[in-house]
Amino acid sequence: MKISQLTEAFGAVVSGVDLGNVDPEGVEEIREAFHKHQVLLFRDQEISMEQHIVFSKNFGPLEVHISKDSLHKDHEEILLVSNVKENGKYIGVENAGDSWHSDLSYMPEPSLGSLLYALEVSEVGGDTEWLNMYAAYDTLPQKTKERIEGLKARHSFNRYKNKRIGVPDQRKVGGKERYAKISPPDVFHPVARTHPETGRKALYVSPRFTLGILDGSDDEAQDLLDELIEHATQRDFVYHHSWKVGDLIMWDNRNTLHLACRGIPEGQIRHMHRTTISGDVPF
Numbered sequence: 001m002k003i004s005q006l007t008e009a010f011g012a013v014v015s016g017v018d019l020g021n022v023d024p025e026g027v028e029e030i031r032e033a034f035h036k037h038q039v040l041l042f043r044d045q046e047i048s049m050e051q052h053i054v055f056s057k058n059f060g061p062l063e064v065h066i067s068k069d070s071l072h073k074d075h076e077e078i079l080l081v082s083n084v085k086e087n088g089k090y091i092g093v094e095n096a097g098d099s100w101h102s103d104l105s106y107m108p109e110p111s112l113g114s115l116l117y118a119l120e121v122s123e124v125g126g127d128t129e130w131l132n133m134y135a136a137y138d139t140l141p142q143k144t145k146e147r148i149e150g151l152k153a154r155h156s157f158n159r160y161k162n163k164r165i166g167v168p169d170q171r172k173v174g175g176k177e178r179y180a181k182i183s184p185p186d187v188f189h190p191v192a193r194t195h196p197e198t199g200r201k202a203l204y205v206s207p208r209f210t211l212g213i214l215d216g217s218d219d220e221a222q223d224l225l226d227e228l229i230e231h232a233t234q235r236d237f238v239y240h241h242s243w244k245v246g247d248l249i250m251w252d253n254r255n256t257l258h259l260a261c262r263g264i265p266e267g268q269i270r271h272m273h274r275t276t277i278s279g280d281v282p283f
């Protein structure tokens, strides 16, 4: 196995490994690289859904996503991230990740990490970006670090409650009723969380799921969130990925955000499988 740095900011490419057949020493090497680099890219993988699930489970139990109508019908651990339509309806989440977010931060125990595997990619568009949220925290002014110490932010899946991400296209995401029905109750997590493995602090807010701050006035909370999000989303902290068929990217949801860049022309297909690893209560 060879592990080489992906960008100056973070991330690594892991080569010489078949994810359908990794021995326990290989898993440990990957776990170490995962904690060090936050985002791991594996190229040229040819794995079945079973192998994707088995490999993912080395890092923890898997989540079954709350978007039930986007799960693979034979494997509920696989979320379909896809613009394929059957009978006029998307078979998976067509708009997955269209604003910066960390997976499942709207849950009491958000996801540890996710593994997205490209089965079909569009010729144009469909890239994904990741943000290094350790770097976002580390480079905050000391005054801001002190201000956010001990603060908790409100997170919600319900995009209709979120002024920051604008009015969604109801035909693609479903109406208010769908979100009211499937969204779990709002949760509160530290604005800066400590990674349980590395002990490092990462900023843990996102435009997609963070609605406000627990204490203080909402105006002040929104100003603070705007400031933190603007700081975190600067280009120096970004890894930009143009997908190839067979790429699998595994990322840590505790110290990164990610964004689907979209821009796929009508008629081009992008079809991916995602597994989502369960995590712990952030602290």
Ligand code: SIN
Residues within 6 Å of the ligand: 081, 096, 097, 098, 114, 116, 126, 127, 128, 258, 259, 260, 261, 274
């Ligand atoms: C996701 O947010 O998990 C999907 C990202 C993408 O489709 O690029």
